[in-house]
Amino acid sequence: MADGQPVQDGEAARGLAYSGPPPPMPGEAVEVADGVLWLRFRLPMALDHVNGWALRDGDGWLIVDTGLNLPDTREAWEAVLAGPLGGRPVTRVLATHMHPDHIGLVGWLCERFEAPLLMSRLEYVTARMLMADTGPAPEGGAAFYRAAGWDEGRIEAWRSGYGRFAMGVAPLPPSYRRIVGGERLRIDGRDWRLVAGEGHSPEHVGLWRLDDGVFISGDQVLPKISSNVSVWPxxxxxxxxGDWIAACERLRSALPADLYVLPSHGEPFNGLHPRLDALVRGHGVALKRLKRRLAEPARAVxxxxxxxxxxxxxxxxxMATGEAVAHLNYLERRGRAERRRDGDGVDWWRATGPEETET
Structure with a gap:
């Protein structure tokens, strides 16, 4: 689960090759391709880092993703700006998606350099909604988690922590420049194609440099863990x-196999097609295990x-609950599982149709 507790994917190493430099320390940068600097920022969780990228952009830099709004991240940025970026200005800031570890300091950088924010519409609007949604916790959310099998103590803990999204994110710019998958973005005189994704976030956008095959994949394609794909209240x-699997299949058809992938977590790698295949196959295996588990009624938890x-x-x-519900909803949509809500508001799931075996 990216953005949380990492779950290692046993198939991750198949067909992948790592050829880049060692990861930079916070406050440092290393060049991984012509005009592309790799940055890394700490995260205070089991998944302990997020990668950012600085793309040479004329007399300055276009920044892709920023880390959380935390004092040590700002300190790392100060060191990067004064050191590896040579004191040159940030010309634009692009966010691949709206999760706090990616947009935490977007507003801070945009304000400091009077730089525009580039973001897809659904990601920007969702982020603004979550920034404003500080409570009180809605009863619909409590009902959602109760249906998933949470006890009242866990629901009360959720209520007390509701609205924390904004804690890791500096205020976003009040306006932005919309980007969409399929358009070309000119950066330092070279064309990058924007690549749309779905499932992990509403309208994820990656960047593919057409002349040399560099692909900034965000969280849509990670080398060693599978991104969290969740249903929320x-x-x-x-x-x-369903959106995630369809996006992986679209990317496999649309993108060349030999791209050099720069992910948001982990190290740069080659082997895009094998990795996309493994991501789809991994969820397929999990769905088969889940359907067998539902031979007896079960809650999401x-x-x-x-x-x-x-x-x-x-x-x-x-997040684990959201991902469990995502798999259950997937089966229900395809007639392979059904739910029954009991008198306490708890959903009990069971398999329908023929038994499946793991392959």
Missing amino acids: TEPLADPL DVFGSLFARPVSDGVYA
């Missing part, structure tokens, strides 16, 4: 896993063992 019947390779800690319990 705001859209309880959503099918983000009862199926974690079918989906995750390690115990789920309290810090990522909501």
Whole structure:
């Protein structure tokens, strides 16, 4: 689960090759391709880092993703700006998606350099909504987690921590420049194609430099972990896993196999097509395990063992629940599972149709 507790993917190493330099320390930068600097910022969680990128942009730099709004991240940025970026200005800031570890200091950089923010519409609007949604916790959210099998103590803890999104994000710019998948962006006289994704976030955007195959993949393609794909209380019947699988299949068809992938977590790698295949195959195997588990009625919280390779800690319990519901919704949409809500508001799931075996 990217953006939380990492779950190692056993197939991650198949067909992948790592050829880049060692990761930079916070406050440092290393060049991974012509005019592309790799930055890294600490995260205070099991997934302990996020990568950012500085792209040479004429007399300055276009920044892709920024880390969280934390004192040590700002300190790292001060060192990067004064050192590896040579005191040259930030000309533009691009956010691949709206999760706090990617947009935490977007507003800070944009304000400091009077630089425009480039972001897809759904990502920007969703981020602004979450920044403003500070409470009180809605009862619909409590009902969602109760349906998933949470006890009242865990629901009360969720209520007390509601609205924390804004804590890791500096105020966003009040306006932005919309970007969409498929358009070309001119950076330092070279064309980059914007690549749309879905599932992990509403309208994720990556960047592919056409003349040399550099691909900034954000969280849409990670080398060693599978990104979190969750249902949240705001859209309880959503099918983000269907969106995620479709996006992986689209990317495999649309992108060349030999791209040099720069992910938001982990190290740069070659092997885009094998990795996309492994991501889709991994979810397929998990769905088969889940359907077998549903031979007996179960709540969302009862199926974690079918989906995750390690115990789920309290810090990522909501994400694990969201991912479990995403898999259950996926099966329900395709007639392979059904739910029944009991008198206490708890959903009990069971498999429908023929039994499946893991391959």
